[in-house]
Structures are given as C-alpha cells and as structure tokens.
Amino acid sequence: MDRAVIHLNVADFAVAVERVVDSRxxxxxxxxxxxxxxxxxxxxxSNEAFLAGVRKGMALRQALRxxxxxxxxxxxxxxxxxxxxxxxxxxxxxxxxxxTGEGDGHIFMDVTASRRLFGPPMDVAWRLRNKIRKDLxxxxxxxxxxxxxxxxxxxxxxxxxxxYIVAAGEEENxxxxxxxxxxxxxxxxxxxRLSEFDFxxxxxxxxxxxxxxxxxxxxxxxxxxxxxxxxDFSPVLPAEKSVPRILLDHEFGDDTNDIAKVESVLYxxxxxxGKQLRHRHLAARCxxxxxxxxxxxxxxxxxxxxxxxxxDMALFDLAREVLGLAWFRRVRIRHMRLxxxxxxxxxxxxxxxxxQSFEKxxxxxxLMESIDSIRSxxxxxxxxxxxxxxxx
Amino acid sequence: MYAQTAKKPDSSHPACRLRVxxxxxxxxxxxxxxxxxxxxxxGRMLPVYARFFCIVELNYTWYQMPKPQALERLASQAxxxxxxTAKLTRSLTHEVEPAxxxxxxxxxxxxxxxxxxxxxxxxxxxxxxPNFDRVLKNRRFLAALLxxxxxxxxAMEFRHRSWAHDRVFAELExxxxxxxxxxxxxxxGLFPSLDVVTNPELFYIRFHGRNERGWRSGSMQKQFDxxxxxxxxxxxxxxxxxxxxxxxxxxxxxxxxxxRGQAAENARTLISMLVEIGLMEKITTTKTxxxxxxxxxx
Numbered sequence: 001m002d003r004a005v006i007h008l009n010v011a012d013f014a015v016a017v018e019r020v021v022d023s024r025x026x027x028x029x030x031x032x033x034x035x036x037x038x039x040x041x042x043x044x045x046s047n048e049a050f051l052a053g054v055r056k057g058m059a060l061r062q063a064l065r066x067x068x069x070x071x072x073x074x075x076x077x078x079x080x081x082x083x084x085x086x087x088x089x090x091x092x093x094x095x096x097x098x099x100t101g102e103g104d105g106h107i108f109m110d111v112t113a114s115r116r117l118f119g120p121p122m123d124v125a126w127r128l129r130n131k132i133r134k135d136l137x138x139x140x141x142x143x144x145x146x147x148x149x150x151x152x153x154x155x156x157x158x159x160x161x162x163x164y165i166v167a168a169g170e171e172e173n174x175x176x177x178x179x180x181x182x183x184x185x186x187x188x189x190x191x192x193r194l195s196e197f198d199f200x201x202x203x204x205x206x207x208x209x210x211x212x213x214x215x216x217x218x219x220x221x222x223x224x225x226x227x228x229x230x231x232d233f234s235p236v237l238p239a240e241k242s243v244p245r246i247l248l249d250h251e252f253g254d255d256t257n258d259i260a261k262v263e264s265v266l267y268x269x270x271x272x273x274g275k276q277l278r279h280r281h282l283a284a285r286c287x288x289x290x291x292x293x294x295x296x297x298x299x300x301x302x303x304x305x306x307x308x309x310x311x312d313m314a315l316f317d318l319a320r321e322v323l324g325l326a327w328f329r330r331v332r333i334r335h336m337r338l339x340x341x342x343x344x345x346x347x348x349x350x351x352x353x354x355x356q357s358f359e360k361x362x363x364x365x366x367l368m369e370s371i372d373s374i375r376s377x378x379x380x381x382x383x384x385x386x387x388x389x390x391x392x
Numbered sequence: 393m394y395a396q397t398a399k400k401p402d403s404s405h406p407a408c409r410l411r412v413x414x415x416x417x418x419x420x421x422x423x424x425x426x427x428x429x430x431x432x433x434x435g436r437m438l439p440v441y442a443r444f445f446c447i448v449e450l451n452y453t454w455y456q457m458p459k460p461q462a463l464e465r466l467a468s469q470a471x472x473x474x475x476x477t478a479k480l481t482r483s484l485t486h487e488v489e490p491a492x493x494x495x496x497x498x499x500x501x502x503x504x505x506x507x508x509x510x511x512x513x514x515x516x517x518x519x520x521x522p523n524f525d526r527v528l529k530n531r532r533f534l535a536a537l538l539x540x541x542x543x544x545x546x547a548m549e550f551r552h553r554s555w556a557h558d559r560v561f562a563e564l565e566x567x568x569x570x571x572x573x574x575x576x577x578x579x580x581g582l583f584p585s586l587d588v589v590t591n592p593e594l595f596y597i598r599f600h601g602r603n604e605r606g607w608r609s610g611s612m613q614k615q616f617d618x619x620x621x622x623x624x625x626x627x628x629x630x631x632x633x634x635x636x637x638x639x640x641x642x643x644x645x646x647x648x649x650x651x652r653g654q655a656a657e658n659a660r661t662l663i664s665m666l667v668e669i670g671l672m673e674k675i676t677t678t679k680t681x682x683x684x685x686x687x688x689x690x
Contacts, residue, residue, distance in 0.1 A: 002433050002434045112420075115419075115420050116421050118612075119613045120416070120419070120612070122452060165455060165456045167418070170465070
C-alpha cells in the first residue's frame, strides 16, 4: 500500500513563535539575533526580512543595513521548545508515527494506517493546520506525499504559506522540474560536484544512468539515483521512540568563558553518555554539541566518530574537536548539550595496520573496563578523572 | 472501452445522457472493501475505477489548486470519453481572502484549462460552507466570483438553506449555471433536496448519505458513513432522477458516502437501476472489465 506522509512546516519558526507572543510584530520585518554582541549573526528572520535580502548567519550589522526598519529580537530557545511541544501535542491524536525536528517547526506524520479512522490524508492535514492555527496561532505549511523526502521538498516549494499534494506515482515528475539544490537530502559536496558538470536541474540528473552516476559519485551514486527519483523508504519513527540517541544537558550556574571549566563539564557529559552507551552495548557514530551563548544564540556542530565508539577517552577527543567548531565566538556559554547520535552495536575489533595505535586503543579499552568495574562496585565518585575535579 | 448495445432509450424521455460516479476515487479503504484489487497503488486506481464508471468528481482540487501537468497525467490514465468534474479550491469558497481571491480564480482557471481543452470537464463544483448565508456581502462576493469564472461550466452547491430562493434560481438560470441537488440527512438548517434545474444543459446531484448522527461530528469518516438501501435508490431513480432527466440534456450524479467503499457500491446499484428503467443504456464491457452495467459512452 502506498504510504501517506504529512509534513507540517512552520516557516521561520522562531519568528512565528515571537509573533504569537507579540502581535505587534505581524506584517513587519523581524530579525532574530543576539543583541549587544559586536559580531552577532542572524539566527532567523521573517519573510519580509528575507525578501529584503537578509539571510541566516549574516552579520546583524549588515542585515540592518539591508533592512533598516527590521525589528530585532534576541533568540528565546525556551519559547521555541515550548511551542514545539504544543505543536507536537496537537498531532498526537492522528497517528502513532510522528517525528519532529529539533525545535525547528518541522513534523512528519505517517497517516497511512489512520485513513479509515480519520479520512483522507489531505483532509487530516487541512484540519490539523486549521486547529494549530486556531489554538497556537501558528500557520504551518502542509504537504501530503508518499514519503518524507518528497513531502519535505513539497513544503519547501510553497514556503512561506500554502500546501502541496503529491500523489503516489507522481514523485519523479514532481521533482523533475526543480533545481537540484531544492532537494533537501542532497548535500553540499554532491551539489558542488553536480555543478562542475553543469547539472543544475533534477531532470538532468535523472537522465544519468546508474553506471554514469557511479563514475561521478562512487558509493554515493545509489543514494543520488534514488533521491532524484523521489524514492525514500526511511520510516517516520514512532512518537515515543524517536531516533535512538543519548542526550545530556548542562546549564552553567553563571555564564562562563573559562575553557577549563567548559572542558571539565564536557568531560562529565562524555563520561555519563559513555556509561550509558556501554551499558546498552552501543557505540556512537556521531557526536553533536549544542551550545547556547549568553546572548541567546545557539550553535550546533557535529562530527563523525570513525570508528564508532563508546570509550570515554575517544569520545572526549572527538567532543573537544566539536567544541572547537561550535565555540567560535568570544561570548560566554550558558548551556551545553551533548548528543551521541547514530548509535550502533559496536563494530567488530579489526586488527590495526600500525601496532602502536592498536596498543593505544587496547590500553584505553582496558582502562575503561577497569574504571567501570570500580564504579559499579564502589559508586560513581569512587574514581574520577582529574579534569572533572579541577572545576569544582 | 465500451460498446453500445442495440437497446434504445425509453422514447418517453428526452435524450438525456446520464453519468454516475463517486466523489473522489483514491481511497485506500476501497481495496479493503473489495472495489480495488488488494495492493492497488494509488497511482493505478483511476484506470480500475474507469472500468466501472465514466465520470469522477475530483475533490483534491478543493485542498490544492489544480496543476495542469498533474491533471494531464491523470486524464491520460483514462479513456478520452471519461469525464471529470472538479471542486473549486477552498480559497474561493471557504477561506476567501478579499485581496487575493481574484488571483486565485485566475490560477484555478489556468490549472483546470487542460480538462477544458480536452473536452473532459463536465463542470466545476463550487461548494460553499454551511455558514455562507444569503446576506448582501456574500451575494456580492458570489456575483463577482461568477463573473470572474465566466466561461467555465459551473455547478453551485449551497449548504445554507437561505439560498433556496426563487431569485437565486432565476439568477442561476439567467447565467446558465447548474444548481446542485443534494441528498442529505433531514436536519434543520441544511439546504433542502430540490429538483430544480437551473441549467437545461446539465443537472448535478450529490448523494451525501443520510447519516444524521455523523453529519455534524466534524469527522468525514462519520459524516459520510452511510449506505443507501436498494429501496432508497429505487425511489431516487424513479423520483428525483427521472424528473430531472426530463429537464436537462445531460445529468451527472455522484455518491459522496465514500466510507468503506459504500459510494462505489451504491453508484453501481443506481446505474443498474437506471438501466433497468430505461434512463441509461446498457453497454457491454471489454474482457478486462467485470460484467457490469456501465453508463453509455458515445
């Protein structure tokens, strides 16, 4: 049976939430950016500001030069998270398969099996949009499509308002006329490679055979072949069982820019997540670090763990690198979130070519096993890493 | 696809060509109900539907502005003799923005142009919400909308009973616009079921079902969960339909009680009854179709 996936997308989510809080902001250009910081960047903007030329990540000073009458607001992450929760709650009665983004106003719902109960998917989407508009004051764009990929591209196409229905079997025709950059799943490197060959439209990429794509993209060819044809089998995950990952937060009592203190907290987060990973016999393939600066700006960076690991020391090395990427502003940090993502069962130990690194890894594993065994017998505080004591 | 039999229509009736179909055809639950073979993908439902019916009412165009390319692909799945009616988009009936609706009407005209060109569009159905009553503001809007959509074959369905007025019928008659006859539950405030024909070219009937409990439930699955009995259909065929047939050149009828495939079942029963009483001609189908009486194609 064809799937029916609804994608709800509140365009410019942060601005939409701010407009609910303060109705005076309606119909005027709004920029969300931390104020006061010398080099603060645009976090989000309203459609009016976008049309004037303001873009995410642009320096606020430049944005205000382009859009002089814009109203500037600092980011309020707590508001966005609350709004996202309420948004999510409204969708719950319609399907058990609901997947949300990271407080960004995106929700996927698989209503394939709910049709008998609630009627045609497009009617569910329309009613839901009306209810959300009435109850929350948010006006989501909606689309109905046979999979997540096409549903997401469809809402992107009609942004900032509207709806789009892509019938089953229409996926390829729907995507064919679009520029390649419109396909959300295609990454920057692939776009660059495509542009080198002057492939700007999806229809041009569709004309390439699998073999031709293999020459250009190697092991990415299968993914591209399917993506440009609107093939996407990825499921909408159950609401109560979103992507399996470990998420840990730390709120600094006082905003800080003390590197030792930040690294110490980071190590403690790594320790906790490492413990959970080992307890669940899992390993992380990706580390994500979310930093909230004291001026409200949020920065998210991630790095791939190769090979996947659950070892504190290996995780910390990686976490430190991610911290370096995320903490690029001379602004104090208020909140830090560490996410161990893309969890897998640990890969089989492969013999290393260079015995030196093999020996180092073996020692690390052995050390972690000893620490875990001491902690399980005498408690978590029985043995601690010096780094975590330093900040106390 | 169909071959006409030698049987002539009843000469006591003027030659009115009737078409019976359903409101929408892409319902996954119709496979459970046995209308579509199990596992029929949505993209392959229309060809199966077209084996049994010669017309369909497209209701997705109420949710989304029609797109020429999509309609062209859709039309190509059925025979050139297959006919469509399409609902007018909600931004022109239910969610009208005063500053934007003219543009929307123009976009709708562009979107539907493919079916007009191919001669497959029987009518555009403008269905107004229950709160759209006959007050000056709404009358003015309606007049402006009809001017804007001039040239498109239109059928108007009102849900508020205040529109059941001779002056409304007269104006529709003057403009040669079809007023939709509805079969709904007997509830206060609903537009009555009238056999008034305002356009001698076409009459249009929508059978919504008579589910009194579910009608105002806010859920389509309850509102349109109704099964017409054979007795009720027989009465409709011999009464309402027979009477309207005498007043128009063509007539279209749609069952909107889509829940659990009841619309398709009722539509097929009505077709067989209309054939029996001589209002439709019996035709034979190709080998690929089921031995079913289907409406006349020319």
